[in-house]
Each structure stands twice: as C-alpha cells, then as structure tokens.
Amino acid sequence: MASSPLPPNPAIDMPTGHPDSSHVAPTAPAWxxxxxxxxxxxTDTDVLVIGGGLIGCALTYYLARAGVEVTLLERGELNRAASGTNAGSFHLQIAIHQLTGLEVDSLADRLLTEIRLYVEGARLWEELETELQGSLEMHTTGGLMVAETDAELALxxxxxxxxxxxxxxxxxxxxAELRSFAPFLADDLKGATYCPAEGHANPLLAAPLYALRASQAGAAIRTNAAVHSIDIGTQGGFTVHTARGRVRAARIVNAAGGWTNEVAAMIGQHHPVRRDGLHVNVTEPRERLLTPLVQHIGRRLTLKQASNNTFIIGGGWPSRAHGADGGYRTVWESTAGNVGVAVRxxxxLADVRLLRTWSGALAFTDDLEPLVGASRRVPGYFTCMATTGFTLGPLMARMLAETLAHPAARSPLPDHFAPDRTASAAPAHP
Amino acid sequence: MRRATLPAGVRRGPAVTVNVDGTPRQAHLGETVAAALMADGGPAVRVTRGGEPRGIYCGMGVCFECLVVVDGVPNTRACMTWIRDGMDIRHMDGLAAAGLTKENDHDA
Structure with a gap:
C-alpha cells in the first residue's frame, strides 16, 4: 500500500526542537x-527501631552511619502512613494550629523555641539530597501565608x-506590593507573609531513600514484621516478639508515629500522642501558575504546584476513622471544603479538574512538642515522633541518633521533648 | 486539505463556525470536537510534554489522549465535547495551547 504524505499539522510539525522522549528525569536509585x-x-541487635516511616528510616540511617548496630522493623511496607501520605510541605511560619484561640504575645517564648527548631529542620532538608545522593524533588520555593480579614492581617x-x-x-x-509579587492571589486578600525558606519535597521519596542508604551502611531493614509483644529483660534489654519471629535488642526506639501508643502499651507505657485522618487532593497538570507554597493564617490550606505541574491541595481537612487497624476514609465534605479554600x-484554580483525593494519617502530641528521647521509667526505651513530622522528622531522628550513638555525652535533646514528660502508665483496660 | 467523505444517507447537523487554532472552520452541531477535528484533516490533536504526538484513540472518554483547549480550558477531551457555534478549539503543546508554549511546559 502506497503511503500518502500526511497533511501538515501544526500540532506535530512544530519547528521548535522538542526534547527527545528518552530525556526524562535523572535515573532514580534502585530502591x-x-x-x-x-x-x-x-537474632540480636543493639538498637531496634519500631516503625518504618520517615523518622524510623532516617533514624536507622543516622545510626548505621555512626556505626551503631541497628535493625528496623515495619509492620507493613515502608512509608505507608503519615510519612507517605502527607502533602510534602515544609512548615516554618507560625501556623494556624499553633495559634488557634490563643494570643500570639503570650506564646512568644514557646514560639521562639519552636521556630528555631523548624529553621534547623529546614537547614537539614536543604542538605539532604546531597547527603543521601538522590533526588527528593526538593524545592525551596518560598512560602506565602495569606490573610483574608483585618484581624488575620494583624496576626x-x-x-x-x-x-x-x-x-x-x-x-x-x-x-500593590502583594499583587505584583503574587498576581495569582485573589485581589481582595488583605495581605500575606512571605517566607523565602519554605518549600516542599516529595514524601514518596524521602523515607525510601533513607532506608536504602541505611541498608547500604549496614542496617537490617525488615518489613511485614509487626511487633506483637515486648518483654523487658531482668538484666536489661528487650525481647521483641514479631509476626516473623523474635529479636533481642539492647535498646528499642518507638518510631511508630500515630501508632506510638499501641507499641508503648506493650511495655506498660502511655504517651501524649494521638492520630487523626486528613485529606490531600491533587489536580490535573496545568501551565506553571505559581511557584511558592501557599498557606492561610485562618483557614486550613496548603497549596503548591508540584514538579509535574499538578496542584497539591491539603491543609489538614479531616477524614473519617475506618476499621480496626486505624485506616481513614475520605469524606467529600472535606474535599469540597479544602478545594473551596484553595479557589478562594x-x-x-476554578476550572482546574481535581483528579484524586486521598486520606492519610496525622500524628501529633497534646502539647504539639516533639516526643523524642529516653524514657525515665523504662531504661533502654526511647521514643522518636514529632508533630509536623515531615518538616521536623529528619532533624528529630538525627538528634536522637546522636544520643544513642554517644550515650555518655550530653544529649542535645531538651527535657520538654521527654517521652514521659506527662508520664502515666498505660490506662488500665478492663 | 483532504477531507473525510460521508457514506450515502448520512445527514449531518446544522453547520456552524468554530475557531481552530485561530482559523474559522465549518463544523456541525451533533458532532463532537473529535469528529470535527478528524473531518478537518489532521490525525494529531496535541503534543505531549515529552514532545510526542497524540491523536484520537479510544473515542469514548477513557484514554485522555485527545486533549485539546476548548474555550480556554486545557485538558478537555475532544471526544466527549459537543460542538457549539463559535467554539474556540486549540491543539495543545504540552500543557498549553499550541503556539503559546512556555519553556517550562517540557520540564516534567
């Protein structure tokens, strides 16, 4: 059959040199x-880390790199709960959950300490792609936090x-300054703070890359190894019974995030940690509209345009607890409310189509402070979790790793991070 | 330009004028944007962000290959959109209408 020449078509006969289709992102590491x-x-390990989220994987990496014998156990697969389902934002500006119903000035001391910690956390992230030798789709884009009312502007x-x-x-x-700096914002917003150090990374990459590098540094990482019970040895140390057998450990770290208390209960402890479900939404890709992260001082919103030009819309809208294992279901009211704030x-964004909404977990402490350090009640038992865990997780892991690697040295961890700061034994169950 | 021919007995809806990449074209009510673009000649409706041509593939709204810009809204499925009088249709290049491409369309 003779082929007739195709008519010219402006859509394919583009004179501009398109990149070759083999030109894609730099090669990802082998996971x-x-x-x-x-x-x-x-059978035996010095440090046993329970929980394969961002903090558990990071801690395992820092310990292995410091020459500590370390094993990580994860009940399912790595990075499946809060660490892999959050929106990937770095929160540095004082946020809504730190302010709700409270006066800023009366909180100044606590906020000062917190912000310094966040700044240090962001500094660690800045160097993390170099440290781990791989892409985390890390972008320091700067971040805007908008105000809709005069009261919010004062805040x-x-x-x-x-x-x-x-x-x-x-x-x-x-x-006018705001309009020219951020022309994509609604005209009638009262103002915004801009923080150049804010940005985002891809939460699907960070924990797995930490895990890979930890393994290469000698750590043992085991999945589908749910911990069922923990015996405290009379001579110190622990025997940990799992779905895949028994491990003896000199020290254990509870890095179970939102499930911290399920693990703590196995040794009769209870920490001021809770979990909740939250929504994240993603749209179709569109032309580049905005570079900075966008948040709201008075309403729940995080909005960013990712590397692939989709919009990721989150901010902590609730989802509904479902099932015994602590899963969460999406609720359409949260999706509608969340994208409503984004369009406002x-x-x-009004004509941009939403492609997916998902429900992830969020772990937080009652006083919003990290829960990182050695237990005073159970020698050899440590915890490592943080509210705003994506921003702070790597830093918390590195600080605890220092304490574990150099037990004789003065710990860099402040007392108010202590796991039993409001200590009580686990509530008795009938 | 080569045009598709209709089998005997097939009647088209009323003719209207639409804009395709800024040029007035005749199309027919009761037909989809995909049908109009096919009848108009070219097999490709867009070029992906990676620079590859894409045309009308499944024709039933599933594959999302036939995306065009309709009245300013990108990523609109040509096969699921009815022709309207005066409609503005543009081929896509990456994430934007062809001819309006910005550099960053190709970076993902």
Missing part, C-alpha cells in the same frame, strides 16, 4: 530490594515580629 526486607530477622504582623526575633526571615506584603485564595 531497597524485597530480598533484603523479607530476609530472616537478626500576620504579630507573628512576623516573633519570627524575626527567632531568626526566620518573613515579610508582610500588602496592596487562587481564583485561577
């Missing part, structure tokens, strides 16, 4: 092999003063 994660458990000014004291650069932008703040 941790199933043959390793499903290998037999070691932006108040928080900006505290942030300046803590060494976090933020600017309050209003009127960035009106050009």
């Amino acid at each position: 941790l092999a199933l043959t390793e994660t499903s290998a037999a458990l070691p 932006l000014h108040a928080k900006q003063r505290i942030e300046a004291d803590a060494g976090l650069e933020t600017h309050v932008l209003e009127g 703040v960035v009106p050009a």
